[in-house]
Amino acid sequence: MTLRPDLAIIAANVAPGSRILDVGCGDGALMAALRDERGCDARGLELNADDVATALERGLSVMQGDADTDLADYPDAAFDYAILSQTLQTTMRPHVVLEQLLRIGTRAFVSFPNFAHWRVRASLLWGGRMPVTKLLPLEWYETPNIHHVTIDDFRAFVKARGIVVEGAWFLNRGSRTTAAAANFRAEHAVFLLRR
Template sequence: MTPAGPQDLRADLEIISNHVPVAARVLDVGCGTGDLMASLVAHRQVDARGLEIDGANVAAAVARGLSVVQGDADVDLADYPDDAFEVAILSQTLQTTRHPHLVLAELLRLAPRAFVSFPNFAHWRVRLSLLWGGRMPVTRLLPLQWYETPNIHHVTVDDFRAYLADRRITVERAWFLNRDRPTSAAAANFRAEHAVFLIRR
């Protein structure tokens, strides 16, 4: 089966795929079944490694010929040496980690640059759901009920920006998506469903 081209990936993964340097050494943390990795290997000639907590996803990725190991970002990133990669990727995984600040620190220990994408919990639909319904939101990007969701640390665009500023982490670029289409950085905390940041030490 031919790996998906960047245009066939989920919107945040397409952005990441289009901006990973050709032939880079890449670690994809929370790589799922390896869609992004497969695209990067086929279309950007990267040396890709993956870390994934779900055993079934690991098996599916390995069956595709990808180098993926089962592991937990909260504890297993410590096993990698400093600067083992040129780029680290954490897509739609940050909010599921127990200690997101430590995971982010590990990403920037392992690589000088990292892509981080996450659903924005301050999007207006989420706010409206809480305001009018008084219940935890269920949306296209947050499709599970509160008792089923893996999300344990709800993060907003402004929370993430403040975190980076406090730690003097540089934002090289940021992309904001609404309905999988680019939206302006202006009022992104209110308007964007999803954010992608490229950060560096």
Template sequence: MNALRPDLAVIAAHVDAGSSALDIGCGDGTLMAALRDGKGVDARGLELDAGNVADAISRGLSVVQGDADTDLGDYPAASFDYAILSQTLQTTERPDRILHELTRIGRRAFVSFPNFAHWRVRCSLMFGGRMPVTRLLPARWYATENIHHVTIDDFRALAAQQGLTIERSWFLKGDRPMAPRAANLLAEHAVFLLRR
């Protein structure tokens, strides 16, 4: 399971072997392939971009084209051991509804997202007055797919509001894990494992 983006590596390391997983917003299926090949996971995917769907299918992966904002209701409750949403929550129309659907479809759910409360983002806004462009947030404000600017503390509050249990959380500074202390200020990315 090498060559995975750091948040995907965290998820791959913590999905149980032989389980089932739905990767929502799966891209070209990189995580799905790692789970299938490395852990024997029955991995399925939902992806909006037709080119990514074709790439994933050409790798022998089971992916359908669909939109997380409208198509998750078609999946039965508890139909997967894991529902996975990596770097997609902030691009959805209603993250609260998506989180509800994730924890309905999967017995457990992984969610990863960029932390918009990271100190560099704050400094860019405070001192430059502009939305940041960084290695991890490379698009300008008008070209980004990110329509909701979620922070670690915002996500924790949403999970609590929905009555979800946070089983584990991981925080990334650059490409490396970091301690949870001051994560809302210092972590660039977060990964959460949830259950209802």
């Protein structure tokens, strides 16, 4: 199975045999790869019932739940990694969700679409409309994205909270790009964080 580019980065940087909580795990593709290829004990939390059913059919341990409310039920340091891929911008209180991730996991992977990418800026500047792109495929009234975060916003956010960035990867059209001008050039970002 081929993983989405951000998930492939996460999978490649998780230590073998780790305990994982994938929050917003979707159909469990990342969890299955971590279990099968890295020998990880992967658990998941997913809001969408159809995705939960698909993950369960894969033999994965997934619970239906909401990142905004259900992370408080997990004990401190229960996982080596807490993962939140393309979900941060859909949560009601991203700052609380991030704090919970870093409480539950020793480290946290967070990936998100960059709303400052040049194509997004151009769409707003020249068309005056919210963009529809491969990474942001829905019209503004259908999108689950309620917090339009940029790479520079996220960097400032973690710095202000004393959160350590252990790694950062930037993607453009599914391929890695440099950190230089990432806020303008990258469509997507992946961060590895710890307290």
